[in-house]
Amino acid sequence: MISDLKLLGWSQFFNGQLDLEEFETLTPLRLTEVRRRSVMALTPALERMEIALTGDHVATDMAVGDFALTDGERLIRLLDRKTVISRKAAGLQAQAQLIAANLDTLFITTSCNHDFNEARLERYLAIAIEAEVTPVIVITKADKPEEMAAEAYEDRAKALYEGAEVLLINAKSPEDIARLEGYCGTGQTIALVGSSGVGKSTIARGLTGEDIEVGEIREDDAKGRHTTTARSMHRMHAGGWLIDTPGMRELALHDASEGIATLFEDITDLALSCKFSDCQHRSEPGCAVRAALETGELSEERLERWRKLMDEDARNSESIAEARERGRKFSKMVKNTMKVKKAKRGE
Ligand SMILES: Nc1nc2c(ncn2[C@@H]2O[C@H](COP(=O)(O)OP(=O)(O)OP(=O)(O)O)[C@@H](O)[C@H]2O)c(=O)[nH]1
């Protein structure tokens, strides 16, 4: 069973979470779709199985790519995730919405044209680094570069982060797709992010042989319409899994301060040497960041992009934290009111 499980992306990390009894009586599953009242999952034999969500299990706690244990009928428990990517859900609740779990690699996709944008690439890099998912920058349309030579785009991407491999490809060429497959072998799980039109569907088709429809299913119930994800985990020729969900294509930055600090390690390090610990690196005396600008060690553009990313992260993270805080205060107030009412009634 263990070798079959490897096909699903199982590893020692998950094995270590099972006690002996669970090991003998339960079966691991990997979630491929999350609906409102059920999940679709793959068994170690790669058979599809639908499991109704009952009791404490709610769809909003689950992500495509999660591992769970089943007794054959019910979902017993979800296993801890190796990695998770989330986005801020639209609307007033401002909750983090889980997009994909247990990714190994994120292909950050852009093209040799006006789509290429350092700030956008850095946003995705920060998301990947924060989630501890390996970032790989894929630059498509190497066969028809606009504005500058394809290699110039490659060099600009390489300058962004040492920890990210940069691959310059023609997404329509099978030989170039084969260069991505080192990240897509058995046991590996990947996802693609990037703007519309950069070639994500073309790459996905090259890696899986399928035309992947990224759609949202709408389910009706008495309370209205709900959006859930369609089948979102696809087997790749190389043996691994591609997760493609609508949410993945609309990622925004939130709660990624560590990812940003790692991505901009030079600025993070410089800031430690500023005279004031709350230095804004504007006009304070003894500012190591401004000193690095003057020597040319750091560029004004890079500093500006760092500021903007920090601002964006702070804006998006705060509202989630604040919403949580509001939620806590509200439920506390309700509880207190109930208590007072009960006391009045003499209960
Ligand atoms: N010449 C060339 N064309 C490409 C390349 N990559 C993608 N294309 C073309 O660019 C267009 C858009 O590619 P898609 O794969 O649909 O882009 P996408 O990122 O999936 O776009 P959305 O579905 O809107 O998110 C298609 O016509 C592709 O054939 C490439 O490397 N070279």
Ligand SMILES: [Zn+2]
């Ligand atoms: Zn400073």
